[in-house]
Amino acid sequence: MTNTRNFYINGQWVAPSTPNDFDVINPSNEEVCATISLGSQADTDAAVAAAKAAFPAWAAVSHTDKLDLLQKLLEEYKKRAGDMAEAISLEMGAPIALAKTSQVGTGTWHISNFIAAFKDFKFDRMLSDSAPNDRILMEPIGVCGMITPWNWPMNQVTLKCIPAMAVGCTMVLKPSEISPLSSIVFSEIVDAVGFPAGVYNMVNGDGVGVGSQLSVHPDVDMISFTGSTRAGTLITKAAAPTVKRVALELGGKGANIIYADADDKAVKRGVLHCMNNSGQSCNAPTRMLVERSIYDAAVETAAEVANAITVGPANVDGRHIGPVVSELQYGKIQDMIQVGIDEGARLVAGGLGRPDGLNRGYFVRPTVFADVTNDMAIAQQEIFGPVLSIIPFDTEEEALEIANDTDYGLTNYVQTQDHAKANRAARALRSGMVEMNGTSRGAGSPFGGYKQSGTGREGGVWGLDEFLEVKAVSGWVE
DSSP, X not given: OOOTTOEEXXXXXXXXXXXXXXXXXXXXXXXXXXXXXOOOHHHHHHHHHHHHHHHHHHHHSOHHHHHHXXXXXXXXXXXXXXXXXXXXXXXXXXXXXXXXXXXXHHHXXXXXXXXXXXXXXXXXXXEETTEEEEEEEEEEOOEEEEEOOSSSHHHHHHHHHHHXXXXXXXXXXXXXXXXXXXXXXXXXXXXHHTOOTTSEEEOOOOIIIIIHHHHHOTTOOXXXXXXXXXXXXXXXXXXXXXXXXXXXXXXXXOEEEEOTTSOTTHHHHHXXXXXXXXXXXXXOOOEEEEEGGGHHHHHHHHHHHHHHOXXXXXXXXXXXXXXXXXXXXXXXXHHHHHHHHHHTOEEEEOOSSOOTTOOSSSOOOOEEEESOOTTSHHHHSOOOSSEEEEEEEXXXXXXXXXXHOSSEESEEEEEOSOHHHHHHHHHHSOSSEEEETXXXXXXXXXXXXXXXXXXXXXXXXXXXXXXXXXXXXXXXXX
16 A cells, blocks of 8 residues: 555645654554544645635536446455455454455445435425525535544545545545554545545544544534544534534444333344444443343353354454454553443353453453443443443333433344334334334434434435535525
8 A cells, every 4th residue: 555654635645744644553453554644734725725716617517427427436445356455354353254245235235325415416406396596505514524433434534525526525535543454445535536626535543633623623614423422522612613514423322122922033133233334333332221020041142142152363263253443442441441340240151351362452351240230330331342231120111212222323233023112112212213023224224312312314315415504595596
């Protein structure tokens, strides 16, 4: 990879104005796998200026021409799938099989779904039959700052950049400095497709530097951020003086309600979902709420499933889970496991330290706590690792009360064969998404949460709307 120290600004790969090397660490072996440069104010300003200059012309490009470029981008993304998978696996520790399928696949999925949503999207609408001379015009908001996380790199990059491109916005992407290599590959893809200079720009940097600079920049019209609730709060405060739009996709502490009449795979499915991507997913079902009549059996099954999960290096093929992303993240997870032990939760699988046979790399043992109460820190705080808390309940009302007793509201899960009960739960749960009985949400479904899980929605027509202003015009005559 030749562009690791460079930024993509105004259609060119350019050197940083001031070199500021930052080592990217391979979490499987704790060794440096690449060196990038962190951007400075001058780099941020150059990227924003390029995006601002490109905006008027790009906003005016026809729907047909934008659609053609997006379709070319999809084809180029597919061609580079192997390079993308290797970059993601190397930088953040996703096992190569997971990187090739789910990690890269989320990008393919979102690009395809946005193309489908964009084809028939109406930017010019009549208000209603009773107001035929009132027009609603949907117009691109302008220059967008995109700040993306390390855990699902292409999931978030495509959820932000593709709809912004489609509706006529220009942008500056700041990927996580921990997992920047995949965004370098993405930038090479955009460059190969031939978007006009300045439409898409990418500057590597950290949150304190480029992230903060984008958040306060007077020429940035919108910030779209995915990451921690703490960082989202800081970005919102930083953006307030310029009154820019801020869209946030933040943390989660999903409840997985398993009723006594759930199917016999519900517990296993819940454990594996929690542990997927080494537990580094904001929508992971990390609180398993189990009806008391099946509680003991569920705890036993959860422990068996967790103990059967293998852990290993990301470059090894197979269905194991890899390391967590960094030494910092590893330390936080170990601290929270210790907190769970100290709080009196019953450890039934995993625990402190690395799995047997692994003495290097940020590997965490798949961990399950039983007899958790919802006031414990392990039930309230987002651990972002392969750690599951199991909580018993007695009644339908109690299950819903426990599930909603959290600062977060991203994704909740319901397991029951009683469809009326499942639908009642879906209506009562205070979250942006509810998945029932192992059924994933469909193509173009909106992604986002309630409460401290964020604001706004990504995906489908909602993702296009996110980057648009609404203009009401009266007295319109065709």
